[in-house]
Amino acid sequence: MENGGNLLITGPVDRDEHWQRINRAAELIPGAHAAPLTYHNATVVPEDQAPMPALMRLNSSPLSYDLQAQSWLEVLRFGAQGFAELNHGKGRIFWSAKPVELAQGDQPAADIYTYVAARMGIKPEFDAGSRPSPGVLTYTMPLDDSVLYIMVSDSAEDSAMDVRDNATGVHLTLKLAAEHAALALIGKKEKAIIAKYGF
Numbered sequence: 010m011e012n013g014g015n016l017l018i019t020g021p022v023d024r025d026e027h028w029q030r031i032n033r034a035a036e037l038i039p040g041a042h043a044a045p046l047t048y049h050n051a052t053v054v055p056e057d058q059a060p061m062p063a064l065m066r067l068n069s070s071p072l073s074y075d076l077q078a079q080s081w082l083e084v085l086r087f088g089a090q091g092f093a094e095l096n097h098g099k100g101r102i103f104w105s106a107k108p109v110e111l112a113q114g115d116q117p118a119a120d121i122y123t124y125v126a127a128r129m130g131i132k133p134e135f136d137a138g139s140r141p142s143p144g145v146l147t148y149t150m151p152l153d154d155s156v157l158y159i160m161v162s163d164s165a166e167d168s169a170m171d172v173r174d175n176a177t178g179v180h181l182t183l184k185l186a187a188e189h190a191a192l193a194l195i196g197k198k199e200k201a202i203i204a205k206y207g208f
Contacts, residue, residue, distance in 0.1 A: 013099040017125050019118075020108030021085040034085055037095060037102065041087035046079055046108070053105050053121060054090045070120050072112040082108055094128070103128070116143050135172050142168040145185060149174075155203065158193040160185055183208040 021043035022033050034041040051072040074082065084107050087093065091106030103125045110118045126133070134149045135158075144164030150157040156176060162168055162185050170191075172181040177200045181193050191207030 015101050015103070015125070015129050016097075017103045017105075017121070019105040019110055019121070021083050021106075023083075023085075034087070037097070038085075038087045038093060038104070041085055043083045044086050046074060046082040046084045049074055049079070051107055053092050053107060053109060053117070070114070070116040072107055072109065072117050073114070074112055078111060078113075082111060084108070101129075114143060133175065135174050138171045138173070142166070144168070145170070147172060151176075154197050156195045156197065158195065159190070160192075160207075161190045162186065162188055164188070 023030055023043040025031050030043070032042075034043070051074075053072065085091070085104070087106060093102075093104045095102040095104065105121060109121050112118075123133075134151075134156075135147070137147065142162075142164045144162060145168050146161045146163070147170070148159055150159065156174060158172065158174070158181060160170060164187055167187050168185045170181065170183050170185050173179070174181065174195050177195055177197055179195045179200055179202065181195070181202065183191060183193075185191055185208065189207060192205065193202050193208075194204040195201070196203040
């Protein structure tokens with residue numbers, strides 16, 4: 010980070026390898042301290058999103074913690090909103106007071122990763138249009154002359170997919186069957202789907 014890197018932290022880091030308390034967070038955020046997570050629902054909101062373009066605002070899904078999580082998880086207490094962006098050397102630290110990855114479901118973590126990537130200037134490889142089913146995973150594998158799209162459904166229902174590849178402009182529209190996978194190979198020169206499987 011001193012040389013320009015970026016770091017995302019979610020939740021407190023005030024325990025060592027023996028689970029003993031150490032005061033790491035307060036070195037960067039004065040007054041910050043870990044406390045038991047005792048609530049079921051929460052949100053993540055950056056301190057001030059007003060000056061940011063709409064595409065760089067965090068539209069976080071609600072966080073939900075079950076009873077088991079509430080019995081052992083901790084939250085970092087700092088600021089009113091509990092999300093900070095700190096300059097550190099030439100880099101930045103993005104810090105969410107709540108342990109987002111340990112909340113129920115994948116969408117809250119996806120939302121915060123998307124927000125941080127936008128703040129860092131990382132452009133998404135594809136645009137999924139409307140938010141897909143939370144049970145669908147889409148990821149890309151860039152190759153020399155093509156881009157492989159891999160879509161996996163862990164949903165009980167079929168999912169309508171409408172993906173636009175940002176490198177080629179190709180639209181990928183399909184119905185992904187419940188609990189199935191599909192592959193699509195987009196040629197960079199052809200700017201078209203040159204091979205597909207599962208749809």
